[in-house]
Every structure is written in C-alpha cells, then in structure tokens.
Amino acid sequence: MAKVIVVTSGKGGVGKTTTSAALSTGLARQGYRTVVIDFDIGLRNLDLVMGCERRVVYDFVNVINGEAALHQALIKDKHTDNLFILPASQTRDKDALTPEGVAQVLEILAQEFEYIVCDSPAGIERGALMALYHADEAIITTNPEVSSVRDSDRILGILQSRSRRAELNMEPVKEHLLLTRYNATRAERGDMLSVEDVKDILAIPLLGVIPEDPSVLKASNQGLPVILMEESVAGSAYADATQRFLGEECPMRFLEAPKKGLLQRIFGGQG
Amino acid sequence: MMTLELYRFNEMDLHQQLQALVVKAPRFFENTPVIVSLEHFQNPTVPIDMLQLMTLCSDFGINLIAVRGGSAHHRAQAAEIGLACLPAQPMANIRKPAVPDSAKPVAAVSPLHKPSTQSQVSDGKVDDNVTPLHTPKTEAPRIIKAPIRSGQQVFHDGDLILTGPVSPGAEVLATGNLHAYGAFRGRALVGVKGNAQARIFCTRFEAELVSINGHYKMSATMNKSLTGQIVQAYLQDEALVIEQIP
Amino acid sequence: MSILEIFRSREKKANSAAIARERLQIIVAHERNGQHTTPDYLPAMKQDILNVVRKYVQVEQDHVSITFENQQDVSILELNVTLPDND
Numbered sequence: 001m002a003k004v005i006v007v008t009s010g011k012g013g014v015g016k017t018t019t020s021a022a023l024s025t026g027l028a029r030q031g032y033r034t035v036v037i038d039f040d041i042g043l044r045n046l047d048l049v050m051g052c053e054r055r056v057v058y059d060f061v062n063v064i065n066g067e068a069a070l071h072q073a074l075i076k077d078k079h080t081d082n083l084f085i086l087p088a089s090q091t092r093d094k095d096a097l098t099p100e101g102v103a104q105v106l107e108i109l110a111q112e113f114e115y116i117v118c119d120s121p122a123g124i125e126r127g128a129l130m131a132l133y134h135a136d137e138a139i140i141t142t143n144p145e146v147s148s149v150r151d152s153d154r155i156l157g158i159l160q161s162r163s164r165r166a167e168l169n170m171e172p173v174k175e176h177l178l179l180t181r182y183n184a185t186r187a188e189r190g191d192m193l194s195v196e197d198v199k200d201i202l203a204i205p206l207l208g209v210i211p212e213d214p215s216v217l218k219a220s221n222q223g224l225p226v227i228l229m230e231e232s233v234a235g236s237a238y239a240d241a242t243q244r245f246l247g248e249e250c251p252m253r254f255l256e257a258p259k260k261g262l263l264q265r266i267f268g269g270q271g
Numbered sequence: 272m273m274t275l276e277l278y279r280f281n282e283m284d285l286h287q288q289l290q291a292l293v294v295k296a297p298r299f300f301e302n303t304p305v306i307v308s309l310e311h312f313q314n315p316t317v318p319i320d321m322l323q324l325m326t327l328c329s330d331f332g333i334n335l336i337a338v339r340g341g342s343a344h345h346r347a348q349a350a351e352i353g354l355a356c357l358p359a360q361p362m363a364n365i366r367k368p369a370v371p372d373s374a375k376p377v378a379a380v381s382p383l384h385k386p387s388t389q390s391q392v393s394d395g396k397v398d399d400n401v402t403p404l405h406t407p408k409t410e411a412p413r414i415i416k417a418p419i420r421s422g423q424q425v426f427h428d429g430d431l432i433l434t435g436p437v438s439p440g441a442e443v444l445a446t447g448n449l450h451a452y453g454a455f456r457g458r459a460l461v462g463v464k465g466n467a468q469a470r471i472f473c474t475r476f477e478a479e480l481v482s483i484n485g486h487y488k489m490s491a492t493m494n495k496s497l498t499g500q501i502v503q504a505y506l507q508d509e510a511l512v513i514e515q516i517p
Numbered sequence: 518m519s520i521l522e523i524f525r526s527r528e529k530k531a532n533s534a535a536i537a538r539e540r541l542q543i544i545v546a547h548e549r550n551g552q553h554t555t556p557d558y559l560p561a562m563k564q565d566i567l568n569v570v571r572k573y574v575q576v577e578q579d580h581v582s583i584t585f586e587n588q589q590d591v592s593i594l595e596l597n598v599t600l601p602d603n604d
Contacts, residue, residue, distance in 0.1 A: 223536075
C-alpha cells in the first residue's frame with residue numbers, strides 16, 4: 001500500500017519544494033518506487049528544482065481533465081532511478097484541481113508507487129488543502145522564525161480537522177517537524193528560535209534539522225536535488241532525515257554551531 | 272465586555288460612526304477587546320467581509336475578538352479569520368439555564384439566586400475553600416487530548432479539560448471551568464453564557480487573553496511574573512484575578 | 518558548454534548562477550511564448566512527433582524542441598530534433 005506524504009508549511013519560501021525534491025530523491029535512492037507531485041498549480045517550481053523543466057509535456061491538470069494519460073505526464077527523473085515527477089500546470093489556476101480528480105490520480109499512482117510525495121503550495125487555500133487531504137504522513141517544513149512557526153501550527157490544525165483521515169475518523173495524519181534554514185550560531189547567540197523552542201511550541205516529533213547552507217541555492221541553480229550534493233551539510237542533513245523517516249535511528253547532526261575553522265570551510269569557503 | 276451591535280455592514284457608514292465616536296472620546300477604544308454581535312444583523316444571507324470589518328475596527332483601536340450570534344455563514348466567515356464564535360445570547364436575561372427544564376416553571380427557578388455562592392459573591396467575601404465550582408446545568412466535562420492549534424476554536428457547554436498544549440491564536444471557550452495541563456498560549460474564555468463562578472486553571476500559563484463572564488485581561492496588561500507558572504483565574508468583586516497557585 | 522567551462526575554472530561562484538541564468542532564459546522565453554501565442558495542441562503534437570521519430574531513432578524527450586511564432590499574418594512552426602551521434 002502506497003504511503004502519501006505531504007510536504008507543507010502554510011508559509012511560503014521556507015523550503016517545501018527543496019524538501020520535496022530531497023526527500024523523494026532520498027526515498028528513491030533507498031530503492032522505493034517514488035513519485036513527487038507538484039500541487040502548486042499556476043506557479044510550478046518543482047520541475048526547476050528537479051532540473052526537468054524542459055521535459056514537461058503534460059501536467060497534473062492535463063491528467064485530471066483527461067487530456068493526457070498519467071504515464072504521459074510522469075517524467076522519469078534523470079538523476080535517480082525509481083523516481084518520477086508529476087509537474088503542475090503553469091497556465092491554469094488552482095481551481096483546476098478537483099477533489100475527485102486528485103483522488104483518482106492518487107489512486108492510480110498508489111498501484112505503481114510505494115511513496116507519493118505531495119509538494120504543497122503555500123497558504124491554506126484550495127491547492128494546499130488538496131495537497132494535504134489524502135496524506136498519511138505530513139512533513140511540516142518550518143523555519144526558526146515566528147511567522148513560520150505560527151503558520152505551521154495553523155496547518156497542523158487543518159491537517160487534524162480537514163484531511164481525509166480526520167474526516168473519516170481514521171488514525172490521524174502522522175506529523176513530522178522538519179526545521180529548515182537553521183543557523184546554530186544565531187540560535188546559540190539567542191538571535192534565532194532554537195530547535196527546542198520550536199519543538200516546544202509545535203509539540204510534534206522532530207524529523208530533522210537542515211542547516212542554512214549555500215549549497216541549497218547552488219543545487220537549485222543547477223536543477224539538482226540538494227540531497228545529491230553528498231558533501232554538503234544540507235544534503236547530508238536531508239539524507240539523515242530520510243533515514244529517520246524510514247524508521248532508522250540516526251543521531252541529529254549540525255545542531256551545534258560549528259567551530260571557527262569549520263565555519264569558514266562551510267560558509268566562507270566559496271567566497 | 273464591550274459589544275458592537277452590527278445591524279448592517281457598510282464600510283463607509285461604519286467608518287463614519289466610529290469616527291464620530293472617536294471625535295467625542297478620543298481614547299474610547301484604545302485596544303479594547305470587542306465582541307461583534309450579529310444577533311440583530313438585518314440580512315443573515317448577505318456575506319460580511321470580516322477581514323474588512325476587523326481592519327476597519329483595528330484602525331480605531333478596536334480589537335475584535337469574537338462574534339456573537341449570526342447565521343452559520345457569518346460564523347464560518349468569522350472563524351475563517353480567527354475570530355471566536357460565541358453563541359447568541361438567550362433573549363434579554365443571559366442567566367437563563369442553558370437547558371430549559373420543562374419540569375419546573377421558569378419563574379420558580381431564578382438562576383440569579385443560586386445557592387450560597389451567589390450571596391457570598393455579592394457580600395464581597397469569597398472564600399476559596401468553600402466556593403463550589405459548580406456551573407449551571409451543563410453537559411458533562413469534555414476532555415481534549417489533541418493540541419489545539421492556531422486558528423482552531425473549541426467550545427464546550429460545561430467544564431473543559433485540556434491535556435495538550437493550546438497554541439497562540441487558538442481559542443477555547445467554556446460555559447464552565449477550564450483546566451489546561453499543557454502549555455496554554457491561546458485565548459481562554461470561560462463562563463461565556465454568564466457564570467461568574469467559572470474559573471481557569473493552567474499548569475503552564477502563557478495566555479494571550481483570559482476572560483471570565485465577560486471580564487477580560489489581555490496578556491499585555493497581565494503581570495509578567497505569571498508567565499509559565501501554575502495559575503488560576505477567577506472573579507472577585509467583578510474584578511478578574513489571575514494569580515499563581517502556590 | 519565550453520564558455521561555461523571557462524567560467525567554471527576562473528570563478529567558482531559564477532558557476533551555478535550561470536547555469537541558473539541559462540536555464541531560466543530558456544524556460545521564461547518558452548513560457549512567454551506559451552502564454553500568449555501557442556496553440557493548446559502543441560504539447561500533444563510534440564509528443565506525437567516524438568513518438569514518430571522514436572519509431573526510427575531513439576531520442577530523448579528534451580532533444581525535440583518545438584517553437585511556435587506569430588509574425589504579423591504568418592505563423593511559423595519550428596521543429597528541431599537533435600539526433601544522437603552514431604557510435
């Protein structure tokens with residue numbers, strides 16, 4: 001039975017698409033047949049982050065409207081085996097997503113894939129609701145920053161009241177906190193909410209902490225999921241988070257501010 | 272608590288009315304929490320732009336916290352932008368029992384003359400040890416284990432017991448008492464159908480707003496030393512007391 | 518690609534940004550066309566053409582490019598198929 005994972009946050013720009021690309025790549029690299037779906041209709045981005053923007057022929061909305069078969073719209077990832085991308089439409093608006101249409105597409109995908117990763121748009125409107133509705137598990141992507149934390153809290157409330165699992169009175173959606181753009185030095189100085197602060201407020205289990213890392217930008221520039229930059233801090237943190245998601249014990253790294261020399265290697269090395 | 276009775280909503284008209292009020296009394300509102308009553312709203316099917324209403328009010332220093340009454344549609348709109356939804360007040364006398372008891376003639380049971388507790392309060396001498404915390408006829412206590420998140424509202428006609436945390440921007444309303452065992456960072460409103468005996472107990476108090484029977488305090492006006500402490504709130508001589516439980 | 522190589526060796530920092538710029542130029546130009554002038558059937562036609570080509574030669578999806586241009590009263594459909602080198 002396929003697992004549906006939504007990557008969501010409420011707030012925009014916190015790293016949902018980066019996370020969707022990294023996590024889906026991570027799962028596929030572990031041998032799981034994985035598909036990642038861009039739910040951001042009208043503002044698609046996942047194709048750029050995954051580096052398949054020139055291979056988009058049909059999209060999610062085409063499939064829902066019966067204008068293309070699902071296998072025509074699925075793009076095979078060129079970096080990773082077992083991984084497919086279902087891009088969003090760039091020309092329609094988010095009303096093009098219908099609950100029935102999304103349900104049908106997910107049902108077919110569930111027969112072929114083990115993990116279905118849904119990259120949610122920002123906000124709490126239709127697109128975001130569609131993305132989270134079918135979720136079995138949710139990755140709550142949060143920056144250590146007040147507005148992001150509050151928006152995450154809001155989306156957690158919506159997950160537990162408006163998801164399919166909530167509506168059918170099933171076991172609730174399993175929630176995971178993924179703290180992104182974490183800067184341990186600033187947190188230690190008290191200039192940034194710490195991991196503990198965010199955990200305390202959101203009260204859900206921590207899946208991982210992804211440090212602020214210029215590699216994320218470099219990776220997206222090239223259309224490469226950052227998890228494939230294996231030497232990078234963010235890439236290794238995503239690899240760890242994937243392991244934890246799959247239930248393996250994996251100690252948290254990068255929670256402490258790097259020592260001076262290392263700091264320079266990481267942040268000053270490219271300058 | 273101050274109530275804004277809304278008969279119809281037209282931004283220009285309301286702006287003018289509020290302007291007129293503020294001209295007369297410039298410091299009339301000053302970040303006052305206000306409930307908008309929709310009980311006499313003329314046309315329940317006409318949607319209200321709640322966000323516009325809230326923005327307009329905040330321009331005048333009015334801090335909308337809840338709507339009272341109104342159609343299901345209006346309440347949904349209010350909930351959408353994070354306002355609490357209070358039940359409509361029963362006609363005139365707000366202290367009518369919540370559940371009409373057909374066995375007894377209404378005139379015979381005047382909830383205003385509840386046993387001993389009522390007289391004690393009016394004497395101004397409340398003894399903590401003997402004040403029973405019973406509320407008027409209500410449902411059994413409700414226990415909620417799940418966290419209550421920003422934007423969510425919980426209402427219970429009776430005592431409410433929360434074992435999970437309550438986030439900032441969440442609202443918890445009870446006609447009876449509130450017991451919160453997780454961190455409480457949201458808004459707590461108890462005795463919302465009229466009950467001066469209702470109390471709030473928090474094991475980790477960080478509330479944004481506390482209100483008992485319409486008497487409220489915002490976090491900005493609370494004693495900072497209470498933050499994070501084990502706290503109870505109750506009414507004494509019509510004044511809201513929030514104090515640490517030793 | 519060779520120009521990029523020069524960038525790469527001289528200025529490490531410009532490397533990924535240059536790739537990003539190039540990718541965006543392509544995609545933005547493509548989408549601007551798409552928004553206003555290209556007919557809806559273009560993606561489907563592209564797929565069909567690709568299928569026909571694939572009957573004879575194995576080509577990748579991104580090796581077929583179709584552009585559609587409106588110039589006053591003429592519409593120009595340009596099809597560009599990059600065939601793989603014969604080893």
